[in-house]
Amino acid sequence: MRTQRTGYWVGFVVVLGLLTVAPLVLPEFWRRFVTEILIWGLLAMSSDLLIGYTGMVSFGHSAFFGLGMYGTAAALLALGPPNLWLALSSGLVSAAVVAAFVAYFATRLRDIYFAITTLVFSQIFYVIIFTWTDMTGGENGLTFSQPPFSIPGLGSGRFTPVTLHWFVLGVVTLSYLGLRRITQSPFGMVLQSIRENEARTRAIGYHVERYKIVAVMLSGLFAGLAGVLYAIQNKFAAPDFVLFLVSGEAVIFNVMGGMGTLVGPVAGAAFFLLLREAFSRFFPEYYLIPVGVIFTLMVVFLPQGLLGFLRRRLNA
Amino acid sequence: MLSLQDVHTYYGKSHVLHGVSLEVGPGEVVGLLGRNGVGKSTTLKTVMGLVRAADGRVVFDGRDLTGLAPHHVARLGIAWVPEDRRIFRLLTVMENLRTGLDRQGVTEPRRRELLDKVYASFPVLRERRHQAGGTLSGGEQQMLAIARAMTLEPKIILLDEPTEGLMPRMVAQIREIIDVLRRDGLAILLVEQNVPLTLEVCARVYIMEKGQVRYRGPAGELRANETIIHQYLGVSA
Amino acid sequence: MIPFEQLLVQAINGIVTGMILALVASGLTLIFGIMDVVNFAHGDLFMLGAYVGTTVFVTTGNFWLALLGACVTMAALGAALQITTLRPLLGRDPLTTILATFGISLVLQNYALWQYGPVPRKIMEPLTGHFQLFHIEYPWYRLLIAMLSGVIIGGLWLFMKYGTYGIWIRATTQDRLMASAMGIPVPRVHTGVFAIGAAMAAASGVLFAPLVGVNHAMGFDFTLRAFVVVVVGGMGNLGGSILASIFLSLLEAFASLWVSPAQAVIVSFIVLILTLLFRPTGLFVPTPK
Numbered sequence: 001m002r003t004q005r006t007g008y009w010v011g012f013v014v015v016l017g018l019l020t021v022a023p024l025v026l027p028e029f030w031r032r033f034v035t036e037i038l039i040w041g042l043l044a045m046s047s048d049l050l051i052g053y054t055g056m057v058s059f060g061h062s063a064f065f066g067l068g069m070y071g072t073a074a075a076l077l078a079l080g081p082p083n084l085w086l087a088l089s090s091g092l093v094s095a096a097v098v099a100a101f102v103a104y105f106a107t108r109l110r111d112i113y114f115a116i117t118t119l120v121f122s123q124i125f126y127v128i129i130f131t132w133t134d135m136t137g138g139e140n141g142l143t144f145s146q147p148p149f150s151i152p153g154l155g156s157g158r159f160t161p162v163t164l165h166w167f168v169l170g171v172v173t174l175s176y177l178g179l180r181r182i183t184q185s186p187f188g189m190v191l192q193s194i195r196e197n198e199a200r201t202r203a204i205g206y207h208v209e210r211y212k213i214v215a216v217m218l219s220g221l222f223a224g225l226a227g228v229l230y231a232i233q234n235k236f237a238a239p240d241f242v243l244f245l246v247s248g249e250a251v252i253f254n255v256m257g258g259m260g261t262l263v264g265p266v267a268g269a270a271f272f273l274l275l276r277e278a279f280s281r282f283f284p285e286y287y288l289i290p291v292g293v294i295f296t297l298m299v300v301f302l303p304q305g306l307l308g309f310l311r312r313r314l315n316a
Numbered sequence: 317m318l319s320l321q322d323v324h325t326y327y328g329k330s331h332v333l334h335g336v337s338l339e340v341g342p343g344e345v346v347g348l349l350g351r352n353g354v355g356k357s358t359t360l361k362t363v364m365g366l367v368r369a370a371d372g373r374v375v376f377d378g379r380d381l382t383g384l385a386p387h388h389v390a391r392l393g394i395a396w397v398p399e400d401r402r403i404f405r406l407l408t409v410m411e412n413l414r415t416g417l418d419r420q421g422v423t424e425p426r427r428r429e430l431l432d433k434v435y436a437s438f439p440v441l442r443e444r445r446h447q448a449g450g451t452l453s454g455g456e457q458q459m460l461a462i463a464r465a466m467t468l469e470p471k472i473i474l475l476d477e478p479t480e481g482l483m484p485r486m487v488a489q490i491r492e493i494i495d496v497l498r499r500d501g502l503a504i505l506l507v508e509q510n511v512p513l514t515l516e517v518c519a520r521v522y523i524m525e526k527g528q529v530r531y532r533g534p535a536g537e538l539r540a541n542e543t544i545i546h547q548y549l550g551v552s553a
Numbered sequence: 554m555i556p557f558e559q560l561l562v563q564a565i566n567g568i569v570t571g572m573i574l575a576l577v578a579s580g581l582t583l584i585f586g587i588m589d590v591v592n593f594a595h596g597d598l599f600m601l602g603a604y605v606g607t608t609v610f611v612t613t614g615n616f617w618l619a620l621l622g623a624c625v626t627m628a629a630l631g632a633a634l635q636i637t638t639l640r641p642l643l644g645r646d647p648l649t650t651i652l653a654t655f656g657i658s659l660v661l662q663n664y665a666l667w668q669y670g671p672v673p674r675k676i677m678e679p680l681t682g683h684f685q686l687f688h689i690e691y692p693w694y695r696l697l698i699a700m701l702s703g704v705i706i707g708g709l710w711l712f713m714k715y716g717t718y719g720i721w722i723r724a725t726t727q728d729r730l731m732a733s734a735m736g737i738p739v740p741r742v743h744t745g746v747f748a749i750g751a752a753m754a755a756a757s758g759v760l761f762a763p764l765v766g767v768n769h770a771m772g773f774d775f776t777l778r779a780f781v782v783v784v785v786g787g788m789g790n791l792g793g794s795i796l797a798s799i800f801l802s803l804l805e806a807f808a809s810l811w812v813s814p815a816q817a818v819i820v821s822f823i824v825l826i827l828t829l830l831f832r833p834t835g836l837f838v839p840t841p842k
Contacts, residue, residue, distance in 0.1 A: 057648055112591050116780050120822050288663040296656030300641050364734055390736035402731040404724050415724050415735045418717040
C-alpha cells in the first residue's frame, strides 16, 4: 500500500513537472494545444464526477461550460477595470446557478430521463443565448480583452502565453486535487455506492436525491470553471459552446479515457484532441468520422477506456 | 435423452449449482424435489439456456446444449413452463398459443390440428381464446402455460411447480394433464413441492439439497420409505 | 386579434408536422420498448434517409421511388448497425447503448456532411398546387404528408396486431426471456425492429424533404423533438407517442404565431419538464398506482 501511494505521487509530480516545462520548450502551436488539453481535461473531470462516480450520464455540461464563459464575459465587459478574480467568481456563480436549476429538476429522474433532460436544458440555454442578442451578442458572441493577473496588494501584470499556461495549470491542478479529495471522502464513497446500486444506498438510509443534487452542482461548478479558463485564454464567449456538441465531447473524453478515474478523462481529452489533429491532416472537415468510429468501437470493446484499468488503484 | 453432467451454475458471484447430474429418458416422467432455494428452478433454466452453465455439460439427444440460446434449445424440442407461468399478459390466449404455433416448418393444417388438440385438453382456453392472458385466473393461466408449451411439439417438457397456489380441484386437473402428456410420449422433468403428486406420477425421483443431487431412485422406493423424505425435505409425505 | 384563417392554417400545419414527428417517434419508441435502447442516432437516420432520397430522386426523377429507395437502404443500414454495434451490448448497462448510439450519430452526421456537402439539397414534391381554404391557399402536398404518415403508422399498427412477426415483437417486448424460451428468435426480432424503425425515420425524412430542403443538421432537431415526444407520450407506448407528437406540434405551431420558430421549441421543453415532474410515465398514460 505504501509503495502504491508513493508511486502515485511520484507519477503526479513527474506529470506536473512535464506540464510546467512544456510551454518553455514547445513551439507556439503545441503550447496552446497543451493549455487547451488542460482546460478540456478540467471539463472532462467535472463530467467524470457525474458519469464515472455517480453513474449519471449528463449531456448538459455544455450549459455549465457556456455559462462559465458568459459569466466571465459579463464581468469583464460590464464591471470597471477588468479584474481576473471578479471574472472568475462571476463565471463560477453563473455556472452554479444553472447547475442548481438543472439539479433541482433533473436529479429525481432515472438515468435515461436524466440524460435527456440535461440535453434539453442545454438546448434551452442555447436558444436563450442565441436569441437574446442584446445581452449575449447572439450569434456572434462577445469579445473582450484578457484581464491581467493581479494579486491584491502585490500588483499586477499581463499574461504571457507561458504564464497563462501556468495559471491554467495551477487552477486545473488545484481542481484535480480538490476533486480527488471529494471522490475519496465519505461523500465520494456514497456517490460511488449510488452508482453501484442506488436502491440499496437508499435503503441503507442515505438521502440519495440530496447527494445527487450536490454532485450535479459540484460538477457544474468545475465545468463552469473550465468555461472561465477557456474564455480568458481565447478572449471570447460564443453560443456554439453551449451547443450539445461540447457536452458530447465531454462524454467522449470520459469514455475514451476511462470513467471513474479523474485522470482518465484528462487523458481522454488529450487522446481525442490528438486524434483530431492527426485526422485533420487527412480529412480536414470530417475528422469526426474516424474519431466517431473509434469512439463507438471503444464503447463496445473497450468500455473501461484507456486508463480504466487504473480505476481500482486510484480509488483505493 | 436429456442428461446433465456435473453442471455448475452461478448467479453473479453466487454459486448456485454445485455439480448437478441427472438424466431423463424418452417418455419418462422424472421428479425433482427439494426445499425452496436448493436450485431446482435454476437447474431447469440452465437446461433451457436462460442461465449459462459455468462448468459441466447439458446433453440432449446426443447434442451439447451448453451455451445455446434459449430459442435454439426450444427448437430442438425442449419446452419450459416456468414457475410463475409467465403468460404474455397483453396477448390474447390465442396469440399466446401462436407464439409456439407460428414456427417455421409447421404447415397450416398441422397448426389447426395442434390447436384443436390443445383445445381438446383445455376446453376453457377455447372459450377464452380472445381474452387477454392477464385476465385469466391463476389456474387458467397455468393451463395456458402448459398448452403453450405443447404447441412446440416438444420431446420433453420442463414443468416448474405447476400446482403451486392452485386449489385441490385444479391440482387434480394438472395431474390428469400430466397423464395425457405422458401417454402422448412426452418426457417430463417435474419440479414440485407437492410430494404426493410427484410420487404418484413420476417413475423416478431426484432430491436436491444445496445445489446438488443428494438422492436418486425409483418413486416406489420413496413411497415405501418415508424417512428419506423427512430427511431431505423435512415434511411428511 | 389573430385572424381565424391564420389560426386554422397553423392548426393544420401543426397536425402535418405532428404526423411526420409521429412517424419518427413511433420508430424510436418501438425500439426503446422492445430492447431498452435509446437510439441517439434516430434523427440521423431521418436525415440520411432524406439524403438517400435526394440521390434516388436525382437519378430517377420520381418521388415515390425516392421514398422506397430511402426506406430500403436505411432499413438495411439500420439492421447492419444493430448487428454490429448493438447486439454485443445486449444485457449491458443501458448507459452503454446511449453512448454507442451517440457514437453512431457522430459518424452518420459527418458522413452525410462528407458525402453530400454542406449545400442543402432538394426533392420536388409529387403533388404541387394549392387548394382554397377559406381565403388562404393551402398546399396539397402538406395534406398528402399527413395522410401518408397516417397510412404508414396504420400499416405498422396492423402489422403489430395481426401478423406472426407482430406477435413475436409484442411477446418479445413483454417478456424477452419467455419469448426466447418459446423458440422466438429474439436477436432477429431486435434487428428487424431496428430496421423497421430506421425505415420509418427514412420515410419521414423523404416526406419532410420537399418542405425545407435536406441538410445535415435537420437530424438533431428531430432527434430532440422525438425524445421529448417519446417521454411525454410514455416510453414504449405507441399510441401515446402519436398523440404527443400531434399535441406538441400543435402547441409549437400556435406558439410560433407569437415568437420565432426557434423559440417556439421551448414550449415543448416546458411540457417535457412538467411531464417529468408530475406524470413521469407519460402525459397520456394513466399513472400506475
